Amino acid sequence: MTWASIDLNADLGEGFGHWRLTDDEQLLSVVTSANVACGFHAGDAVTMRRVCDLAAERGVRIGAQVSYRDLAGFGRRSMDVPADELAAETAYQIGALEVFARAAGSRVSYVKPHGALYNRVVHDEEQAAAVVDGVLLSGERLPLLGLPGSRLHTMAEKAGLPVVTEAFADRAYTAQGTLVPRAESGAVISDPATVVERSVSMARFGVVTSRCGSSVSVRARSLCLHGDTAGAVALAREVRGRLEGVGVRVEAFV
Template identity: 60%
Template sequence: MTMDLNSDLGESFGRWELGDDEALLSIVTSANVACGFHAGDPTVLRRTCAAAVGNGVVIGAQVGYRDLAGFGRRFIDADPGELTNDVVYQIGALDAFARIAGDRVRYVKPHGALYNAIVHHEAQAAAVVEAVRLYDPELPVMGLPGSVWLRAAEQAGLRTIREAFADRAYTPEGTLVSRREPGAVLHDPREIADRCLRIAHGEPVSAIDGTPVHIRADSLCVHGDSPGAVQIAREVADHLGTSGVQIAPFVPRSGRRPSDHTR
């Protein structure tokens, strides 16, 4: 049994630093790297890609709304065509730095408000799908199980990766509890690790109201900006490993397809 462990990284900006990317890259197997729209700047993106490659961590493009001030956590009623172009722009920017580091972008994961919006928002989900399809239809996409986003991606022929959140509470319907609600973010490393093991084994976990909910996942996310993120990630990785669940990426760690080239 294997499970991918991912984290949102590269979210610092200029002199403003967020999270401990260096420590997390020594633990996780996939890095959702900011692309400069919700967080990150060119220097941060390049440094994060280089560190990911140095640690053998798979690089994913974490695309979001054009919202640095709100950290991409505010819904934007974007025109679908413009949203497609914004996502293509973000993937391309990160892919450039990934290639300089010796690898490439290997999957796409929406961020924050965009991630939550396309659980149900069909037009925006289709816009993001179109961006990935245009840029590289072989790129897997990551998202919430049962979302409009993953369904639209499957219909477009894209490979889909189901994601569960180690440090977030769920509603009985299997969606994320809003960060505005009490109890939305979990903090106890051992409790989180135990819950992740249940998810890895296909067992139900407790929703915010205590009812059991099944979360099917190929990858577990630890938010890099959460307090204690490094301790949480380490506890999850250690607990899964000692319980017989191998931590491994869902795509190869390195190597380009024969058609790949550095732009």
């Protein structure tokens, strides 16, 4: 499947106190959707408010990037969290961000798991169902952004929630269409030219080359551009410019 348009999302607000990881202001001039950290892997009240204000001002959609409660590990450590607890913590994070989104004149438009939780809900039905339950508990029937074919999307569709397929231009893929774990060599692609070419391939043709050289269908409606890598802003601008240059409209999915 290919798309006449594609959304560009980035993980933003990934700081804490005076420490900032992402160049939120510059990235918000490029992306169309902002995955805002909600305080569990990064972010705090002041940061969430600032990013929501900037996003609303620029017409960028605001998404709740929910995660395991893991500030020390940046949400990248897998945890066995009881389903009822994970559902409650998912709703808690969405609710916290919603306060600042509404104060900025916007709203939370979607939900995206972060890090270890993102990878876990690709295969783990119980954890995926807990995230879905958390979205429902928040009182909004929000779209869930995630990998095509994930258990998260299966459980969301069963609950009547919209799903949005996502791809990663700067992450290596397995032949099965899942992300190569970050702990493995070559999991993150750093060459800008390669990232740009993969972005075009995903947006126009719905395919990407896996680590073993095979073509993998990605069927992505949204393309993630990581904001915590070196040169992230320049690369995001280059990706957007190239997509628009080949006739792909860059616009939010909601």
